[in-house]
Amino acid sequence: MxxxxxxxxxxxxxxxxxxxxxxxxxxxxxxxxxxxxxxxxxxxxxxxxxxxxxxxxxxxxxxxxxxxxxxxxxPRYIAHLNCPITVASVAAEVMATSVNTAVESWDQATSAALIEKRLIRWTTDRIGFTDGLADGVFTSGGTQSNLQALFIAREKALASCGTDADTHAENLSRIRFLTTGNAHYSVARAARLLGLGDRGIISLGEDSRGRLNPAELDRRLAEARLEGLLPAAVIATAGTTDRGAIDPLPEITEVCRRHSVHLHVDAAYGGALLVSPRRRSWLAGIEQADSITVDFHKGFYQPVACSAVLVRRARDLYHVSWFADYLNPASSGRLNLADISLQTTRRFDALKLWVTLRVCGAAAIGEAFDRCCDLATDTARLLYEDPDFELVDPPQLSTVLFRFAPPQTGPDVDAAQLNQCIRDVLFDSGEAVVATTVIKGKACLKFTILDPTLTVDQLREVIALVRDTGHELTTPAPQSSADQTPSPAERQHLS
Ligand SMILES: Cc1ncc(COP(=O)(O)O)c(C=O)c1O
Missing domain, CATH: 1.20.1650 (PLP-dependent transferase-like)
Known part of the structure; x- marks a missing residue:
């Protein structure tokens, strides 16, 4: 050895x-x-x-x-929710992988399971679940956290209808999840996976900032009940993927309470505000949720994968339980994390967060995320003041949504196609990686800022690359018979 x-x-x-x-x-x-x-x-x-x-x-x-x-x-990668990672977390990954700890049962994990539990308690304390009844489990990401939370909500709703097996299918067909079109797509897919189909989602409108409207939620919940439907969960988002919008949690909580419906808060992105020195108040109300998704591999600067689903009532997690004689027998009296996880074999992903907290501390993580939000605001200001650009949406967290739209662009140029081409040319050349998306029906470019060491000058440089590429794409190529080289616009079939 x-x-x-x-x-x-x-x-x-x-x-x-x-x-x-x-x-x-x-x-x-x-x-x-x-x-x-x-x-x-x-x-x-x-x-x-x-x-x-x-x-x-x-x-x-x-x-x-x-x-x-x-x-x-x-500095020129600002496309998606990929964060730079702490050095401490990488060292922890080497350790966890070298030992190859699997955390699902006490006899495989011992102290590793306790470390995970302790971090879950740290997170639920930060959330403000104060009655000591909360719990949670690490998952592979926000997608899995959302699936597990919505599975719990579905099971709770079905249980409320009684245990008659003959009515199970009929009850299932009445279950509905309510959310806006801004919710992460994993919510709609969870509805499919959970047997609700696409009609299982009641899609709510949103306000001008992309947030769920509590008054509409109230009305739609009442209508759903009148129609004989079974509203099982409301999904609010704390930090939508594109706009960073945080749904009004205190008002939504109040509505959910009144209608006795499970509130799930997808804080995969905005969950980093739990440790923010300056913006923690933006999550006010999250402590009233029934379940919450937090992705440590986004704003907590952890390597993929590191996420958790947290629940206000520990007993809710036992809806996923399956007791196997060889692994986690029901009466073992041991800490078997397989009892509350959708996974069996599971990595010791908690270790990297543990090591980061011990080396850097929570405040440093929160300050880093705060700085990213500040940088997004500074970048948006640059774009707003620049006649070549249109700011599509003011930043709400650390994303910036904009289009290249210089006043002199001719009417024959399709703005959506142009912005997509800018993104493709930059990506193909390797000069910069930015994202595209659609906001309020408008295709646009997106910066996602998660690197706190970026400077405004570096962001200005990416803006200059976007501008130069945009102008190059919209400038007609010189018509010389000797010059057979296609212009970037021709290459991209723009004109
Ligand atoms: C709001 C939100 N929820 C859930 C997810 C899915 O998370 P993951 O990619 O970790 O599965 C994302 C991913 O970007 C997200 O932005």
């Missing part, structure tokens, strides 16, 4: 040196290699012929992966 430990040390050191060397050399968010070129280099690897030597394989990984990875820590 001592020999194996030395081998592990050498292997991890080699992998780490190679990776950190790449990290240090990054000078753009991705390489311009095309899909086809990347596919060819990966297909060229003969998986039936092992190289037999880790150093050689690590070297090979340069070409098939790392030279062409998408680097989220590069």
């Amino acid at each position: 001592g020999g194996q430990a030395r081998q592990l040390e050498t292997a991890v050191a080699a992998a780490s040196a190679f990776t950190t060397d790449h990290l240090a050399r990054v000078d753009r968010p991705r390489s311009p290699r095309t899909h086809l070129e990347l596919e060819q280099s990966i297909d060229a690897v003969d998986l039936e012929q092992p190289l037999g030597d880790l150093d050689e394989v690590i070297g090979e990984l340069g070409d098939v992966w790392l030279d062409h990875a998408v680097w989220y820590h590069d």
